[in-house]
Amino acid sequence: MTSGRLRHLRAAAVNIDGVMLNDTFSPVIHHFIVSRGGVYTAELERRIFSQRQAEAAQVIAEAAGVDWSPEKVLEVYFRERAEYLERHPVRILDGAVAMVGLLRSSGLRTVCYGGLDRSHFDSALGGHAGLFDDPGYVCTDARRPGIHEIITETFGLRPDQVLVIDDVARVAETARGLGAPFIGNPSDFEHGFQREAMREVGARHLVRSPAEIGEDLLRTLDAEAATGTCWRN
Structure with a gap:
């Protein structure tokens, strides 16, 4: 666990399918x-x-x-x-629960989000719902990708204060446009293109598992968010 709270970041938005759960889409x-x-x-x-x-x-x-x-x-x-x-049942990805615990212990208000309704969250992650802050889960199907709304309406913060963790390059592109720090966890699906697409968008921090999101990476993102250097030129 982190030895102290982060200096700049205040919240984190974590995608459900592909970050918390395996990619079944x-x-x-x-x-x-x-x-x-x-x-x-x-x-x-x-x-x-x-x-x-x-x-x-x-x-x-x-x-x-x-x-x-x-x-x-x-x-x-x-x-x-x-x-x-x-x-191929839905399962929680290795390291996902520990990652959310790290986000919370770092002082970040943390919610989960995705395109399916809340019943999906309750079914797959209900046993870990207490890890997330109110409202716990945000359905973004009405306003895709929904990052701006989560940042401004759910959190009431500036984009540079909210860390976004997702598996889709379109979300990375939206985060870049807003100036929000981003960690990509693209699917390892053999016919997928998301890792390459995230690189093209300019995402600087890509992992292969939520288990790779540790204290050092969070502190790096925190420092970059403070200086406005989260994205490559």
Whole structure:
């Protein structure tokens, strides 16, 4: 645990799927598209990830070559995801709980966020809900990616005071535009493009597991946030 509170940062927003929990979305989206004859590309991934569900469903339908409404796409997608979860259950990633404990002991007010409703958080992380500060979980589907709203409405802070930890490059891009410090934990899905995309956006701090987010990294981000140097030129 950290030996003291950070000097500049005041809060942290932690993505649920891909940071706290294993990535159970990329493989299903990829299979949905390629199994119907579509081609999965970096640009396609960018257009789908961290978008509102209805908007992502339209892109998925186009890529898969199906003339379905967004509602039907989502119905079939979540059915296929349920089948995937029977073989690959949702699990808390190694080091994720300890990471949140470190954030809290460093003096950061910490919430979890994601695109699914709160029942997903309660089901997967309910046993650890006490690790997070009120409101615990923020659903961002209505205002994707939702980082600005979490910073200004949930926390009531400036962007440079809030650390964002996510697995999607679009969130990194949003954080950069706001001037918010960012740690990327992109999925290791073999057909994914998020690590490369985060590098292109200019994210300076990428990890392969929440277990890699330790006191030294937090103090580095804290110092960079204080001097406005969280992002590469």
